[in-house]
Amino acid sequence: MPTEPEPIRCCVDVFDAPPPTRVAERMALMKDETWGSGFKLRVRFLEGEKAVQDKVKKVALQWMDHANINMVFVKDGDAEVRVAFRPGGSWSEVGKRSKKIEQAKPSMNFGWLTPVTADDEYQRVVLHEFGHALGCIHEHQHPAGGIHWNKQKVYDYYKRTNGWDPPRVDTNIFQAYSADLIKGTGQADPKSIMMYPIPAALTEDGFTVGWNRELSLTDKKFIKTLYPF
Numbered sequence: 001m002p003t004e005p006e007p008i009r010c011c012v013d014v015f016d017a018p019p020p021t022r023v024a025e026r027m028a029l030m031k032d033e034t035w036g037s038g039f040k041l042r043v044r045f046l047e048g049e050k051a052v053q054d055k056v057k058k059v060a061l062q063w064m065d066h067a068n069i070n071m072v073f074v075k076d077g078d079a080e081v082r083v084a085f086r087p088g089g090s091w092s093e094v095g096k097r098s099k100k101i102e103q104a105k106p107s108m109n110f111g112w113l114t115p116v117t118a119d120d121e122y123q124r125v126v127l128h129e130f131g132h133a134l135g136c137i138h139e140h141q142h143p144a145g146g147i148h149w150n151k152q153k154v155y156d157y158y159k160r161t162n163g164w165d166p167p168r169v170d171t172n173i174f175q176a177y178s179a180d181l182i183k184g185t186g187q188a189d190p191k192s193i194m195m196y197p198i199p200a201a202l203t204e205d206g207f208t209v210g211w212n213r214e215l216s217l218t219d220k221k222f223i224k225t226l227y228p229f
């Protein structure tokens with residue numbers, strides 16, 4: 001069972017908007033937010049120490065082993081992905097949605113990475129956020145569902161660890177994506193880098209997900225179908 005850090009450092013869904021706008025927003029973005037095979041994806045750091053930037057870059061590039069995407073880190077000029085390191089949450093826009101944001105503003109944020117953060121944590125968070133940048137969504141909100149949540153415990157847990165109120169939990173945890181709006185594998189993959197850690201205490205049947213720190217076999221296969229070589 002995963003240990004529980006305070007606060008739980010999971011990626012926050014950036015599509016927070018009051019309902020019902022939220023649903024419409026999602027529908028638009030889920031149609032196809034991937035960049036296309038071979039796309040030159042420019043990434044620019046808006047700030048941050050060189051040591052941190054170097055670590056982020058090294059991990060992010062791992063996606064290129066499995067996806068035909070030409071990720072290029074640029075020093076200036078326009079970039080599809082703009083990375084900030086502002087205290088708070090970690091999050092990223094999903095795929096092409098980053099184009100709708102002004103160039104001066106971040107499309108991705110790492111809220112807690114420092115030069116002394118463990119490499120394991122870089123692996124976990126950077127792979128996850130760059131997964132969003134390539135168009136991936138949260139695996140625990142897979143349309144096939146299949147996670148038997150103990151809802152009250154989940155509400156209590158995220159209130160305690162992250163200060164989230166129930167609507168925020170609904171958005172980030174329970175709300176599943178509609179199957180016809182996304183491309184996906186047939187069922188949720190517990191080993192996916194896009195999966196939140198799930199303590200067994202939060203599910204009715206003891207289902208649990210650890211702190212995934214690498215791309216799962218399914219992640220690798222799936223991203224290849226989105227960005228074929």
Ligand SMILES: [Zn+2]
Nearest residue numbers: 011012128138
């Ligand atoms: Zn995320």
